[in-house]
Amino acid sequence: MASFVIGRLVRAIVVLILTVTFVFVVLRVSGDPAEQMLGDQSTPEALAAVRASWGLDKPILEQYVLYVAHVVTGDFGRSFADNRDAFAVIVERAPKTLLVTVPAFVLSILLGIPAGVLAAIRRDTPMDKAVMSGAVLGYSVPNFLLGLAFIFMFAVWLRVLPSSGSSSWQHAILPIVTFALTSAAAISRFARAALIEVLDQPYIIAARADGIADWEIIIRHALPNAAIPMVTMLGFVAGGLLGGAVFVEQVFAWPGLGSGFVRAVTLGDLNVVQAVIITFTAFMVTVNLTVDVLYAVLNPKIRLQNNDPG
């Protein structure tokens, strides 16, 4: 188990290094940062001055080495747009994103898993069909569209919740619910499938033949086994929340990493774009690592790998 975790940890670090390199190369190749900042009407002298002041006139390899050396110490450079520390932008915006995504993630699990479990237990009944119809609907509607529908319904029509901004806790409700509903739909569909797969296994039939109560079979035999694929899936959902943040924060004008990213790309703010991507990657890598570790804890085949080769 220890060697399994260490192996995954090494892989996570390699992924991070590759991402930093990839992002650096792609962003340099995609255009002249100085020209993006100043516009194509600017004089060659002005461009040269900007390049010199940001170190963009040095050979690309030297820029890369300098950049990596700085990133390792936590220095992501300065924002081209407002000359602030790029890392400070992350520190300012990340909590806002977490404020929406973490409750949304928890809420989507609390909604999605019981719904999926219920549908699986009551398979092919009107209950199952109702839950799954709702799930298909929630799964099919893009989150930004759902967000707009919610703004129209609760902010414009009913006038009970604010439509955009982040000045009060009420502002967080619509983004959280939008996120949670679309994720819960995906989770419930998957939870149902995973549980049904397990419920058809002979050891569940054996447990019934042994007289174990249905609810006990679900809790003791079925759910722990269905949890293995579920953990993998929840990892994807957690990652998807960050991707979704780009859309949802934009819709609700929520000043998190997602809308910050969009702003930085529009302004050609290279260092902030890089910093956000690296933050997202670090988050994804952490999620994947957590999934792998949980997977090992849940699955005796991996947990006991080194104790017994059979």
Add this chain to the structure above:
Amino acid sequence: MTPPLLEATDLTKVFRLKSGLFGKRASHTAVNAVNLELAHRERIGVVGESGSGKSTLGRLLLGLTPPTLGEVRYKGKSHAQRRSRDWMAFRKQTSLVQQSPQAALNPQMSVGNQVAEPVLVHKVGNRNEALARAAAILERVGLSSGLMNRFPHQLSGGQRQRVVMARALILEPELVIFDEAVSALDVSVQAQVVAQLRSLWQELDLAYVFITHDLRIVRHVVDRIAVMYLGRILETGDIKSVYEWPRHPYTRALLASVPTMDPRIRNVRPPIQGELDIAKLSQGCAFRSRCPFAIDKCAAEIPPLREVGNQQVACHRAEEMTPAATAQMETA
């Protein structure tokens, strides 16, 4: 007169199949008007090819799926009359051993916990007593109690099957359904498990139904046999009578297809052709489309199960079958 241990009357199970949202509703009769009786300590084999309904029969007998028609009685009491407390008493006295030892064990539970579970479920003992009993029954089925802390993936197929058996036998049940219990094992392991089953039966107060497609194995572990085809019993009787003088063309074909170790005996002609034909179920003999003895009467009339010789046979031409015709059958 005391009632038989287990008694199935007109047992029928129809599965409704639906294809697509607006698809035509179809149905499949997996078990068709089966009658079966099992006495205390009696051992009966149910044989048939896949799709013959033998596994569904096993689940019906244990009340794991409700019958469409007919009823199952255990010690005189019908499953339909059971309330939850009666079910617990029934579950305590009965067990199911299934095919595929890999999937019949929970991959996340240690062997010891898994074998001990029925003791705790039926509140026969506390945790320590349950584990002690688990260790004892594991040794009784020929496993070391040192395997208690292992997980299923760390065991061989034969070991897993013994663990499944240990779990099924830990409460010393009076009735066990073995559903293809040894079919997934290597021949040498099969032989060991079969030998184990025979000696366990000597020691325990146990009756069982041994469901299998394997005619070589079944004769070593049962007293009586029932041959199933498309949900119906075509022939049933003492294992010895049926093997010596099979009266149903299907039984004869099954026995003729058993591979033999004697190189002088070859299965010259393929005894039956084609596959199970569900469409032929509605009228006449279900086996007639593959039967070399079929006559017009077979298409018109379903042959009832009736006494012929030492057994019961559902064939219009049962009297015409001679023991000589099965000379190629292995008799050893």
